[in-house]
Amino acid sequence: MINIPEKAAEKLFLLPTVISIAITIGIFGFMLLLGLPLIIRGGHFLNLLAQSWAPGSGLYGIYPMIVGSLSIASLSLVFAFPLSLGCSVLISVVGHEVFGRFLRGVVQLMTGIPTVIYGFVGVFLLVPRIREIFQRGSGMCILSASLMLAVLISPTMILFFTDSFDHVPKSYGQAAEALGASKGQKFLYVTLPCAWRGVLTGLILAGGRALGDTLIALMLAGNAIQIPGSVLDSARTLTSHIALVFAADYESLEFKSIFACGMSLYLLATLLVLGARGLWHRNEGEK
Amino acid sequence: MSERISKRVSIIKMKKITTVLLIMACLILGSAGEGVQAGALDSFKDEKGVLKIAGGTAHIPVMQEVAKRIMEINPEIQITIAGGGSGVGIKQVGEGLVQIGNSGRKPTDEEIQKYNLKMFQWALDGVGIIVHPDNKVRNLTKAQVIDIFSGKIDNWKLVGGPDKGINVYTRDEASGTREVFWEKALDKGAISPKANFVASNGAMKSAISKDPYGIGYVSVGHIDETVAPVAFDGVLPTLDNVKQGKYTISRGLYSNTKGEPSGLTKKFIDYLFTPEGQKIVESNGFISIK
Amino acid sequence: MNRLGEKLLIAFSWISGITLVSVVFFIVGHLIFKGIRAINLKLIFGETRPLDALLLRKQVFHGLFPAMMGTFLLVVLSVGLAAPVGLASGIYLAEYAQGKVRKIVNFFFDILATIPSIVIGLTGFSVAVFLHQHYSKQIYPCLLISSLSLSFLVLPYIIRSTQVSLESLPLNTRLTALALGGTRVQNILYVLVPQSLSGILSGLILAIGRCAEDTAVIMLTGVVATAGLPRSVLAPYEALPFYIYYISSEYSSPEELLTGYGASIILLIICMTLFLFAFIVKRRIIWQTFYHL
Numbered sequence: 127m128i129n130i131p132e133k134a135a136e137k138l139f140l141l142p143t144v145i146s147i148a149i150t151i152g153i154f155g156f157m158l159l160l161g162l163p164l165i166i167r168g169g170h171f172l173n174l175l176a177q178s179w180a181p182g183s184g185l186y187g188i189y190p191m192i193v194g195s196l197s198i199a200s201l202s203l204v205f206a207f208p209l210s211l212g213c214s215v216l217i218s219v220v221g222h223e224v225f226g227r228f229l230r231g232v233v234q235l236m237t238g239i240p241t242v243i244y245g246f247v248g249v250f251l252l253v254p255r256i257r258e259i260f261q262r263g264s265g266m267c268i269l270s271a272s273l274m275l276a277v278l279i280s281p282t283m284i285l286f287f288t289d290s291f292d293h294v295p296k297s298y299g300q301a302a303e304a305l306g307a308s309k310g311q312k313f314l315y316v317t318l319p320c321a322w323r324g325v326l327t328g329l330i331l332a333g334g335r336a337l338g339d340t341l342i343a344l345m346l347a348g349n350a351i352q353i354p355g356s357v358l359d360s361a362r363t364l365t366s367h368i369a370l371v372f373a374a375d376y377e378s379l380e381f382k383s384i385f386a387c388g389m390s391l392y393l394l395a396t397l398l399v400l401g402a403r404g405l406w407h408r409n410e411g412e413k
Numbered sequence: 414m415s416e417r418i419s420k421r422v423s424i425i426k427m428k429k430i431t432t433v434l435l436i437m438a439c440l441i442l443g444s445a446g447e448g449v450q451a452g453a454l455d456s457f458k459d460e461k462g463v464l465k466i467a468g469g470t471a472h473i474p475v476m477q478e479v480a481k482r483i484m485e486i487n488p489e490i491q492i493t494i495a496g497g498g499s500g501v502g503i504k505q506v507g508e509g510l511v512q513i514g515n516s517g518r519k520p521t522d523e524e525i526q527k528y529n530l531k532m533f534q535w536a537l538d539g540v541g542i543i544v545h546p547d548n549k550v551r552n553l554t555k556a557q558v559i560d561i562f563s564g565k566i567d568n569w570k571l572v573g574g575p576d577k578g579i580n581v582y583t584r585d586e587a588s589g590t591r592e593v594f595w596e597k598a599l600d601k602g603a604i605s606p607k608a609n610f611v612a613s614n615g616a617m618k619s620a621i622s623k624d625p626y627g628i629g630y631v632s633v634g635h636i637d638e639t640v641a642p643v644a645f646d647g648v649l650p651t652l653d654n655v656k657q658g659k660y661t662i663s664r665g666l667y668s669n670t671k672g673e674p675s676g677l678t679k680k681f682i683d684y685l686f687t688p689e690g691q692k693i694v695e696s697n698g699f700i701s702i703k
Numbered sequence: 704m705n706r707l708g709e710k711l712l713i714a715f716s717w718i719s720g721i722t723l724v725s726v727v728f729f730i731v732g733h734l735i736f737k738g739i740r741a742i743n744l745k746l747i748f749g750e751t752r753p754l755d756a757l758l759l760r761k762q763v764f765h766g767l768f769p770a771m772m773g774t775f776l777l778v779v780l781s782v783g784l785a786a787p788v789g790l791a792s793g794i795y796l797a798e799y800a801q802g803k804v805r806k807i808v809n810f811f812f813d814i815l816a817t818i819p820s821i822v823i824g825l826t827g828f829s830v831a832v833f834l835h836q837h838y839s840k841q842i843y844p845c846l847l848i849s850s851l852s853l854s855f856l857v858l859p860y861i862i863r864s865t866q867v868s869l870e871s872l873p874l875n876t877r878l879t880a881l882a883l884g885g886t887r888v889q890n891i892l893y894v895l896v897p898q899s900l901s902g903i904l905s906g907l908i909l910a911i912g913r914c915a916e917d918t919a920v921i922m923l924t925g926v927v928a929t930a931g932l933p934r935s936v937l938a939p940y941e942a943l944p945f946y947i948y949y950i951s952s953e954y955s956s957p958e959e960l961l962t963g964y965g966a967s968i969i970l971l972i973i974c975m976t977l978f979l980f981a982f983i984v985k986r987r988i989i990w991q992t993f994y995h996l
Contacts, residue, residue: 135888139795142788143808146858150815153826153855160829181586182603212719220716229720232727238978239730240916242944243967247730249951250737254623264580264609264624277726310709338819340919345951349610360609365821365919370610372828372923373497374587375504385829388822395817403813463938465843467927474955477929484762484931493939495927510835510843615953637955 154392161385174386179351186383190353192390194361197354198268198343199336202275206332210280211325214287219313230288236281245345248274253346262358266348269357274342279332286331290324291317323405330405334398338391340365364391453687454486460677461489468495468502469515469589470613471538471632472666474697476515479684490677496613499589503530506669512678514669517589517632529672534665535685536699539633540594541650541662543618543640545625550574552644558598561628564605569626581608582620582629589664590614594630597662598645633660634698656700666699734971738964746965747771762931767966769932773846773940776933777921778914780850782907785858789910790903792858793865798891816859824923827852831924844925847936852920857910864906868899901984908981912974918944928953943970 164186165174177187213233217226252274257265294317302312318325340363348360349370362370364387374381466476473494480492497505499516506514507528517538520530542558544550550572553561560566561579570576583604584591595601609627611617617631622639633650636642642650645662654660674682684690691701748756749766756763763769792812800808827848834842842848876898880890896903926945933940943966950963 132887135891136795136799139791139799142791143795143800146788146792146815146862147808147811149855150811150818153818153822156826156829157822208715209719209723212716213723215712215716216720220713225720229724232724234982235975235978236727238912238974239727240918240944240970240974242916242918242947243734243971244730246947246951246963246967247733251730251733257624262578264582264620264627266609277723277730280723308709310712313712334817338817338821340819340821341948345948350607351610352606360607362610365819368821368825369919369922370585370612372825373501373505374585375500376508376832380586384825388825391819391822395819395822396814399810399813399817403810463934465939473928480929480931481764485764488760488762491931491934491938493927493930495939508832508835509840510832611952613953615955619952619954635955 154389157385157388157392161382161389164379164382164386167379174383175390178353179383181380184379186379186386188364188367188383188386188390190351191362191364191367191387193353194268194343194347195337195363195365197357198271198275198347198361198363199333201268201272201357202279202336203329203333205272205276206280206283207329209276210283210287210328210332213280213284214291215313217284218288218291219309219317233281233284236277237285241278241339241341244274244278245341248342248346256358260358263360264348266346266360267358268347268354268361271343271347271361272357274346275336275339278339278342279335282332282335283328286328287321287325290321290328293324294320327402327405330398330402334395334402337394337398338365340369344369453684453689454482456680457483457487457490457677457684460487460680462491462677464490464492464513464677464681465511466492466494466513466515467497467505467511468513468669469499469517469666470496470615471517471590471634472515472668473613473615474634475536475666475685475693475699478693478697479681479690483681483684492681498585498587498613499592500587503528503669506530506671509671512670512674513681516667516669518592518664519667520669530669531671531673532667532669533682533685534667534702535682535690536634536666536694536702537655537663538666538699539650539655539660539663540590540598540630541633541636541660542598542628542630542643542645543621543636544628544643545621546639546641547625548574548641550643551641552647555598555600555646558645559600559602562599562605562608563603564607575626577626580624580627581605582611582617582624582627583608584617585610585612590617590630590632593664594662598630636698652698652700665702731971734964734967738961738968741961741965742968746962759932765962767943767946767962767969769930770941770943770946770966771969772932773926773930773942774915774944776846776936776940777850777853777942778911780846780936781853781857781914782910784850785854785861785910786907788854789858789861789906790865793862793903794869794891794896796862797866797869798887798895812859812862815855816863819919820856820917821919821923823852823856824920827920828923841937843937844923844939845937846925846933846940849921849924849926849940850936852924853914853917856917856920857913860910860913861903861906864909865899865903868902868906869895871902872898905981905984908977908984912977912981915970915977916944916974918948921945922948943973 174187175192176189177185179185179187179190213229217230248270252270253265256270298316298320299312302316343363344366349362349366350360351362354361367387368384371380371384473496476494480494484490484492499518502514502516503520503524505511520532524530550569553572557566557572562581566572567579568576569579611620614632614635617629618635618640621627621629633655648654648660650660655663668682670678691703695701744753747767749763751761751763755761756768796808828844831842831844831848872895880894921942922945925939926942927939928949930939930941947963947966947970950959954960954963
């Protein structure tokens, strides 16, 4: 048997942990460093977020991309939330023996479907349909991207929802049943009020996935740099902007703008984590 | 230069005889053998290593074909081809990230000086306006084109088409095709912020072929039956019209290196200028510079 | 809530369930319906003889072989790099970290897990360019840079699965070796880790799936459309997901598009198999790996 001294072992396990954390912070530091020229030039970081994009007149604000990201992500939540809630009710509350289990299996498998495949099928299946149905624009628009994103993020929500429904103590439900409540009543008046933090956490995490996804918006949203006026307008997300501009001239301000995008995404991710952790831990604490 | 070419021509002649002999030998043996291609490619046999190419997307089909031939002859060579656009090609070759940076526009004097670029123009090309084949609009004046791309004309019926909105497609700032089109067709006019972005000539072609109401611009070499070319001020973007100088939105296709190329890089560029190389250029829809 | 409301709720849940299942089947069905014709040896090896390609005697053109090999190398390198770091960090979190330290470490790993992959790719790209400009001209976006970036992407998966499987061990398993006079390290290395191997393994499988699937990181860090087989880890390479992305916008003929469908089916099969496998190994851990908070 090898005998590693206790202290050394702890250090050995600590080192990679410290490295991983350093990298996590380093990612932000690196982007700050590289994005600095633009931030200094554009005045304030906040200014940059609010400015519009007009390279011709020296404006490299990422406001259109922020609007693009937020509108695509929130619309996808609008589609995915009721769908996921319905599916979770079917799995946990209605609990149909065959279909419920089947649905759970399908949802679990869905988490393994590569994003690029959603994008690929979207290009050839969804975009032409959207164009034909609405008879406006090219079909590459916010709507197409959010519909596909909704499919992508649904499993995240469903698995989170069902888990928090299942965590509601059984005795609560039994008490309601004893009072003559039906399954629906039990869900609405007992399960949902007890599990709302979990539901909200699932919503936040799914929103994080939608904001952070690159491929679907890149392939389906059309990538125009404008503040979209309708869901049928083409739009560009922060993530797509990075993917489209990263190869540009490294010294150009256009290139530096992608670090502003990177920082915004990083900060959004941090905010979401803070929100989800806050909600979830309070939830655990209550029990 | 001419000396080099004549030398190569004599090599080619010599190799032709060898090829004929080889083919006969193969026929007699009744096997296709390894399919040895003798000729201008021979010089690649004793090379190895990685050759990285990036930049202009109009160039990609030619690059791919040449790379394939070289790698078939010698699997020790790895040639990688990436897109990104002309600006990216020039920048990356200048920074030494790739050995060959392609551009669909002439590098500016500033770029040439800054990076000590050597440019090699191996084909003539144009930038043509394309629409979906079902779209009956086949002719646009310069003024109409400027108005369509700036968003002033936003319905096909205003230019003799169906009563449908126009979906404008454009390329990003790094694109040489965009640069040439913007300068020569749009007179440096604005491009509508509503325009959809695509990342390459290939992507432009397939996007327009899928969108019945789309309009875009693409390297003439990339125009095929899946899209319909539109005459610009009455002149269709065809090889002949570009060659004769009738079609004004024309440009050269360049491969750029940092300083004088050497080794594998030089051989690759030299191959583009051989008759074999120029045949590849022509078969991909570009105009040979010979 | 009246009877009608109850019925509506149940009807709504059925509609949602059926909608989701049909959408998934529609997507997968569309792929299979359109692409099944493309699945053959030619799709993978092009005109080259499979044996020549496998023995690396010949390059493959117009086939998926270089992309599949690229994805394979990417997976091996990234998981190889991430596994030791992830395991050690997971062990530290589960067995050593306490109180405030634990909270802080957990917080940072949650952030690492939530950072969009393209941001990680962007960092990898900038680091490569930075190193190229300041240290070595040999460094540029390549297989190694991609693998390093991807290893950060999957690090949280490995950390979480290790941590969760260790934490879920029953107390008597934890105490036996210690009671017999074993040290804490011996306990971890010879009892706890072997006991949670299946959980750790399923985390690794998930990481493999994520590496095989990711497109955003690699498109910034060295994947290209045409590369053949990479000659070294410092060379650009091809990969399956990028090929699919590339074909979706660049295809020039119906035949080429068909190879895109073929590639999608192959990637889907690879990812589904990995995922199923991970699930069979350890069902519960996967759930907590994804959503550890």
